[in-house]
Amino acid sequence: MDNFILEKKLKWIPYDKFKNIEYLDKGGFGTIYKANWLINNEDKEVVLKCHDNLSENLNEFLNEWKYHKSCLGSDKIIYFYGFTKAPNTLKYMMVMDYANGGNLRGNLTRIIEIVWNQKLYMLHEIISGLNNIHEQNLIHCDFHDGNILNHYENKIYISDLGLCKPVKSFMKKYDIYGVIPFMAPEVLRGKSYTPASDIYSFAMIMWEFTSGVTPFNNRAHDVQLSLSICKGERPEIIKNTPQCYVDLMEKCWDENPLKRPSSKEVLNIIKNWVFFSGKGEVEDINEKLKCNIMEFINAPIGHNNNLSIESHPQSCYTSRLHGFTSKQLNEILGSRDLQAYYSSQSTSGKVNEILESEDSQASVKVDEMLLSENLDDCIFNLKSLGM
Numbered sequence: 001m002d003n004f005i006l007e008k009k010l011k012w013i014p015y016d017k018f019k020n021i022e023y024l025d026k027g028g029f030g031t032i033y034k035a036n037w038l039i040n041n042e043d044k045e046v047v048l049k050c051h052d053n054l055s056e057n058l059n060e061f062l063n064e065w066k067y068h069k070s071c072l073g074s075d076k077i078i079y080f081y082g083f084t085k086a087p088n089t090l091k092y093m094m095v096m097d098y099a100n101g102g103n104l105r106g107n108l109t110r111i112i113e114i115v116w117n118q119k120l121y122m123l124h125e126i127i128s129g130l131n132n133i134h135e136q137n138l139i140h141c142d143f144h145d146g147n148i149l150n151h152y153e154n155k156i157y158i159s160d161l162g163l164c165k166p167v168k169s170f171m172k173k174y175d176i177y178g179v180i181p182f183m184a185p186e187v188l189r190g191k192s193y194t195p196a197s198d199i200y201s202f203a204m205i206m207w208e209f210t211s212g213v214t215p216f217n218n219r220a221h222d223v224q225l226s227l228s229i230c231k232g233e234r235p236e237i238i239k240n241t242p243q244c245y246v247d248l249m250e251k252c253w254d255e256n257p258l259k260r261p262s263s264k265e266v267l268n269i270i271k272n273w274v275f276f277s278g279k280g281e282v283e284d285i286n287e288k289l290k291c292n293i294m295e296f297i298n299a300p301i302g303h304n305n306n307l308s309i310e311s312h313p314q315s316c317y318t319s320r321l322h323g324f325t326s327k328q329l330n331e332i333l334g335s336r337d338l339q340a341y342y343s344s345q346s347t348s349g350k351v352n353e354i355l356e357s358e359d360s361q362a363s364v365k366v367d368e369m370l371l372s373e374n375l376d377d378c379i380f381n382l383k384s385l386g387m
Contacts, residue, residue: 011082076129190326
């Protein structure tokens with residue numbers, strides 16, 4: 001690590017230049033601290049990102065630096081200043097800009113109450129940042145509301161580029177890592193990440209802007225939810241959402257990644273919505289766009305179908321390695337007998353009762369059955385539970 005910093009001539013910031021260091025958050029790969037950095041006789045608020053088990057996660061740590069550097073021209077990517085090292089733990093830390101508004105997830109209750117033009121502007125900033133990443137031939141690979149940061153009112157930054165991949169790289173492992181509600185079905189099934197998988201994640205963010213809650217917050221984030229997503233389940237469309245918005249969102253979460261629009265296409269659509277809906281006059285545009293703009297102007301604010309903001313005890317919105325693999329998912333999805341039984345109306349109703357209940361032991365039991373090697377035994381055991 002020391003040699004890497006010297007070879008790449010990275011900016012080194014002495015640790016004694018930081019004060020008021022305090023714990024801020026825990027991420028998938030490490031711990032995040034907030035600090036004041038003494039620079040040019042002024043205190044600047046920054047984030048110190050410390051990767052746990054650096055020997056194991058060194059690639060992610062260095063990738064984050066590398067991909068931040070690739071996107072330095074973008075004002076939508078959180079700024080990276082350099083490296084430091086804690087003398088008490090001897091752990092390296094990345095020094096990054098601090099976003100004082102927290103992440104997008106923590107702002108959902110506020111966002112649901114703002115007017116559509118403001119929502120569209122924020123979405124424009126988000127998709128613009130994602131498009132900047134894609135234009136560098138990179139894929140974010142971990143795009144969710146915890147990695148989108150809010151600064152002051154509506155200034156948006158994208159963070160956590162450690163899992164970014166070059167477009168031509170391929171994931172060959174069966175491991176599933178991430179936040180399940182934001183993961184595209186093809187990724188859950190072991191396919192390579194593509195720009196289209198980031199677009200699927202963006203669709204979930206679009207849905208959050210209509211609901212004010214995180215997707216699938218009433219479900220355990222486990223193999224059962226992963227199966228449901230792979231079989232086409234998506235969050236419920238919120239009443240009174242403008243139809244043009246629903247149409248774009250559904251295209252972005254399409255089962256077929258080839259049918260999803262590119263980040264550039266989504267950016268252009270939302271850019272038109274933002275630009276014209278804020279002008280107040282829509283005479284000088286085509287009829288279709290005019291109808292779309294009027295939908296946003298006339299849409300009510302704050303409606304979310306009375307969705308619960310309380311999350312299931314087994315939901316998890318921190319990126320993590322899951323206890324099942326894409327290979328196991330594909331085996332379950334490929335079993336016609338199990339799928340026919342599991343999809344039957346009486347069975348699915350009882351399984352859904354377990355999924356949405358807070359009986360974690362029952363949910364884990366169904367998980368164990370689904371992941372059993374003998375799928376015939378799985379059907380027998382499900383029947384033994386009265387399903």
